[in-house]
Amino acid sequence: MSLFWAVLGRFIQPAQVITTVFGAAVLLGTALLSSPLATTSGRPSDWITALFTATSAVCVNGLTIVDTSAHWSPFGEVVIAALIQVGGLGIMTLATVFTLLVSRRLGLRARLSAQAETRVLNGGDLRRVVGKVVVFNLSCEAVIATVLTLRFVVGYGESPGRGLYLGVFHAVSAFNNAGFALWPDSLVRFAADPWICLTVAVAVIVGGLGYPVVFELRRSWRRPKRWSLLTRITLAVTAVLLAGGTLVFLVTEWANPRTLGPLDGEAKLLTAFFTAVMPRSAGFNSVDIAQMHPSSWLVTELLMFVGGGSAGTAGGIKVTTLGLLTFIVWAELRGESQVNIGHRRLTEAAQRQAVSLTVLSAGLVALFSYILLVLTPHAPDKVLFEVVSAFGTAGLSVGVVSAVSPAAQTLLTLLMFVGRIGPLTLGSALALKERTRRYELPEEDVIVG
């Protein structure tokens, strides 16, 4: 078997596989959404609307240039949901496969000295792991869809059929961190409804943690001391970002009459939490993002840039990357000659991957912001928000994306694509290409990107 993995690892170029799969899905989606059947008006959409929406769905981004429920027919909506499912499941599956591939190859080389490498996701062969991912994904969606459907039927008087349709669509959209909603104001009308908001928030968090972490939690829930570095960093950074984000939004928007102001205390807390969860990177909103204070935008941008967990449905540079950077800085400030996290020494390779991913991502955001500032007349703060949202596959919008020219929309389409497949591609490609490794002490690798 090890020969099989070695040969496979040599011939499969993750960048090519991922780009091809996602590119094909986008093209197919564009074709389907270009059909007159896909719109409520019965007239075919123009090419940029179809391309942008298909890319947004496949890349589980959620940015839209038309109102989803008004523009697209039920057929169009089903196509969008299917593209989200393919995109979300696709990225998870591919991420899992390449993670496995990386850990196998490392295992092959360093079996004697670094057993720890293979602790994450060593549960079986490729087919079994992909099967587990698919089953887990569909099971979670089923649970979420059930809760949402019940709430829509019982709480809002929808017919069972319509309730199920809404429940399934938003379950798929939430668990895959896509953020497409069938109401023009996203979920603003449910801002004070914990059944909807908490269900969606939990779906987003679980989907965005990433499979390696979720599976390890399921396997050894009661033994936190045996959790891998990846799981510990992901959970810690996630907790800090969610708590910090909630606090900031609560304080900043408390009295804003156009956001949290009109809500009562409990609903304020719920909405602030919801708003802190969504940048990682689902992109639903239960307040009007465009009406938030500019300081809240800045915080949202930072959260969107970071995104969620590795090898999940979330985008951004990933919480693991932020965690690694924090540990590098901390070790440096303490004058340590190595970066140690919880009795493990962080590999140089992981450090450099974290740095490279962050630098390249920041460069990409700066470059696209510059181009869009040149191309469009919109205010720089709004342009930056939209660019970070497109890059981080967050899908939150302050209104720029639907108001710019097709040229700018095409650029944002490209950025959504690169933002989605870039970090994973880069992470996998870098890890697989790594030419030599030295093993001196027990080390442990975490996935970057």
Place this chain on the structure above:
Amino acid sequence: MSLFWAVLGRFIQPAQVITTVFGAAVLLGTALLSSPLATTSGRPSDWITALFTATSAVCVNGLTIVDTSAHWSPFGEVVIAALIQVGGLGIMTLATVFTLLVSRRLGLRARLSAQAETRVLNGGDLRRVVGKVVVFNLSCEAVIATVLTLRFVVGYGESPGRGLYLGVFHAVSAFNNAGFALWPDSLVRFAADPWICLTVAVAVIVGGLGYPVVFELRRSWRRPKRWSLLTRITLAVTAVLLAGGTLVFLVTEWANPRTLGPLDGEAKLLTAFFTAVMPRSAGFNSVDIAQMHPSSWLVTELLMFVGGGSAGTAGGIKVTTLGLLTFIVWAELRGESQVNIGHRRLTEAAQRQAVSLTVLSAGLVALFSYILLVLTPHAPDKVLFEVVSAFGTAGLSVGVVSAVSPAAQTLLTLLMFVGRIGPLTLGSALALKERTRRYELPEEDVIVG
């Protein structure tokens, strides 16, 4: 002698020394500028005006909340020039001393294996090096002052006395990268005058390269192959940033009627070059920065964040840091297991220092931007510009700093101080605290910060 260095290295904490020296200079400057003698009106300035201006001068920042020539009397202007000279020379001297200290201590430990470490600035003992720095600083300023004085007298009909006063003030302000000017519109009136603009630009570049680089260039001008890594990186990144910045400003502002538009072709080129030089980090301007296109602001912000060379008068994270990050990313993209630059392997310590400095700096800018967005009603893009300018000691302004409350101005004062002494302090403290180093191959260190 080596015992002396070892003992000194153990007891001097760079952070304490630098903070104390600069804090004392700021307090003395504030006291002097609070005197009624220092203002044209004869009434004492309020505390924030005196504190802000003194900090801006000592930290060679150049941000102002009052018009320098209108508000301050000749006595006040002389105090400002003296503070600039003390601040500029102080940071260079301290940087040089600590650089020397670091290379000595390394030399002590690793004399047999890493002779390369001591190649930069190994020319003599402490007193001689500091003497060289002071002599070089004053000589350069004398040359610049002479050129400027001649131009003011011959080209603009100033009296010899007034011409000399203006020449010396702006020579000190330019070479120390301070950016204080005695005209309300900075150097806009000289936009098309190459005598003034090129002289100031050269002064800014030479002062901002940093002493280690300048001295090495003087010593081995004809033997580029023997230049240290520090010198090669500094020159290469400087050249790229200056050429790129000039090109961007030329293209973006070419037809802008409020910036380059009214100028002829040659003056356009001169002004674009001047505008590209000033963010690193002198802060004079020959066009109205507030009238530039937002995309030009973005580029200016990036240039200000990077700043100039290490151990010089420039601020920011330094071009060396940007260079190291670029090489780290490049090595990672190529799948190298080590970062090699020009037949040298970059130390892990230098890599981590570059990363730490950049992450902390970006965090500082984000934090201060957030606070100022909460405290002031100004547009986010302008706030960000001003924060980056204060952090990078650039001193360019789009008008926010003079329009905000004393509380916000106090925060910006703090940021100017931290932005000036932070990178050097951090760099020195990190390098001196470094506990263990391994030497496997010939390595070479560069200064970060």
